[in-house]
Amino acid sequence: MRIDIITVLPELLASPFEASILKRAIEKDLVEVHLHNLRDYSSGNYKQVDDYQFGGGAGMVMMIEPIDKCISQLKAERAYDEVIYMTPDGETLNQGIANQISMKENIIVLCGHYKGVDQRVRDMHVTREISIGDYVLSGGELAAAVLCDAVIRLLPGVLNDETSALTDTFQDNLLAPPVYTRPAEYKGLEVPKILLSGDFPKIEKWREEQALERTQKRRPDLLK
Ligand code: 6GU
Structure with a gap:
């Protein structure tokens, strides 16, 4: 499995993949995780990735252009089974969803921030929207880490005792x-x-x- 994570805070997503089970899964080549800094896809000197919302209102909105550039570039390189947007208004993650996603080959995970992304990103690219529960986080990064952990541990060969995921709570x-x-x-x-x-x-x-x-x-x- 290959997971491409798009984020404005890649540093927040480094450590979850550098310890324990996720680290071992990467070392054993059972999963590849690639972090993409959204600012690398923004144009102009200010590396702007967010802007004021049309119609007024508090809070910034993540711009369509850098996200579309990043996703389009990835899609030109390989086919993706799913583009998942992490957002508190998505469907609530559960074991069944983690099981489904663990069967995919290539997925993109987009982390939201501020007031979220321009709706046109969702209309154009996103195939699934996931929340990790009814509370608000300051960004989608920790939620993406939760999703990745729940999914990666299900991949064949990741857990030492292959049967142990079968006896998990919720399975x-x-x-x-x-x-x-x-x-x-x-x-x-x-x-x-x-x-x-x-x-x-x-x-x-x-x-x-x-x-x-x-x-x-x-x-x-x-x-x-
Ligand atoms: Cl996916 N993002 C944010 N910002 N907050 C959340 C969430 C996601 N899931 C629960 N709360």
């Missing part, structure tokens, strides 16, 4: 059951006996029950 609309590691007793707090029993069918059944109970208690909306 099958259930929260994950509680987990424990050594020691078996700590300050009087004991690990559930069943987990030490070695009876794996019984353990599996216990985990399913716990997952269901936890989901009923915390997120009954997932069971509807």
Whole structure:
């Protein structure tokens, strides 16, 4: 998979890809992430990427020209399956959407700022608009990092134990059951006996029950 991220703040997006699972995925060539500084595509001496909105109103709008230049240049080099615009008025990211996007070959992720991008960018290039939740961030960069993390960890070969994404919370609309590691007793707090029993069918059944109970208690909306 190849991900091209268009941003006015590339420095904000560097570190998520320099540690842990995402770093390893890049090193193993399972994904390529390319950051594009939108200012490199602006014309004029001031490297302007935003301007006042027509019709008046507070807040700047990201201009169409630099974004179109950047996206058009990328599209001339290869075919893209999806141009995703990160915006609080997009569809809310969930595991199902992450699963869908993880099947794509090449995607562009455009990070919004200020009052967002000129609507004509959305009309002309954007195929999908994604939010990461009902709160406002100062820009789309951290949301893009969240999306990339959720997607990249699903790519085959990224996780050490290939089956482990299958037992994630939300994969099958259930929260994950509680987990424990050594020691078996700590300050009087004991690990559930069943987990030490070695009876794996019984353990599996216990985990399913716990997952269901936890989901009923915390997120009954997932069971509807
Ligand atoms: Cl994608 N962008 C911004 N600016 N704020 C958000 C968001 C995106 N998702 C949730 N809040």
